[in-house]
Amino acid sequence: MTTLPSLPTPKRLGLVIDLDVCVGCHACVISCKEWNTGGYGAALSDQDPYGSQVSGTFFNRIHTFEVVPEGGEVVGEAGDARIVHFPKSCLHCEVAPCVTVCPTGASYKRSADGIVLVDEDKCIGCGLCAWACPYGAREMDLAAGVMKKCTLCVDRIYNETLQEIDRVPSCVRTCPVNARHYGDFADPTSNVSMMVAERGGIDLMPEQGTRPVNKYLPPRPRRSLAGTIPLAENTDGAKGFFAWLDGMLDRI
DSSP states (O other): OOOOOSSOOSOOEEEEEETTTOOOOOHHHHHHHHHHHHSSSOOOOEESTTSSSOEEOOSOEEEEEEEOOTTOOOOTTSSSOEEEEEEEOOOOOSSOHHHHTOSSSOEEEOTTTOOEEEOTTTOOOOOHHHHHOTTOOOEEETTTTEEEOOOTTHHHHTOTTSOGGGOSOHHHHHOTTOOEEEEETTSTTSHHHHHHHHHTOBOSSGGGOOOOSOEEEOOOOOOOOTTOOOOOSOOTTOOHHHHHHHHHHHHO
């Protein structure tokens, strides 16, 4: 079986995902698929892409849930319930069970930065790592016959041929609403460390004891509209943006 680094890694590279901001547009999913298929990484295969039994390999997926807070209720379309979009990929756990169950050493955790990777030349496709991962973050590539997972775009973040602004994971670079952030959690002054401290970033399923590096920022509580000033019915005298908007609406 494979062993984890014996000492804490000097860097803990990972992601912060803001669930309050994510709109579920899937831009990160598509960007990840494109980069890892058409970029420097090994291609992610699809089976029967235009047929009735479509399947494929993705590193990043978006799950969407209707969430009702404790004590809340669903009242028509304007109750306490809200939609939360939940992006999920490999969390690059500090105590990565996918690594310790691997019989060939294909799954490993880098001692320099904590990124968990798969050496496809060593992978025999036994699926033990997928069985051990509590987050369902590994997928079998049926065409290649090996297990694949998020690499944190290791081929981008260290690629000095790219402009510095592009040396972040593809999903982070693509997100149109800035819901995904990349950085070093070992540095308390990094952007991701400060976000987690300020917003109370949480681990996914902490009871598993895997200590995932990636963190989630929970949705903020909704603000009640009670007592707010209603929109004026008369828009005479509106200025700036509202004057432009009023003019555009008059054309409809």
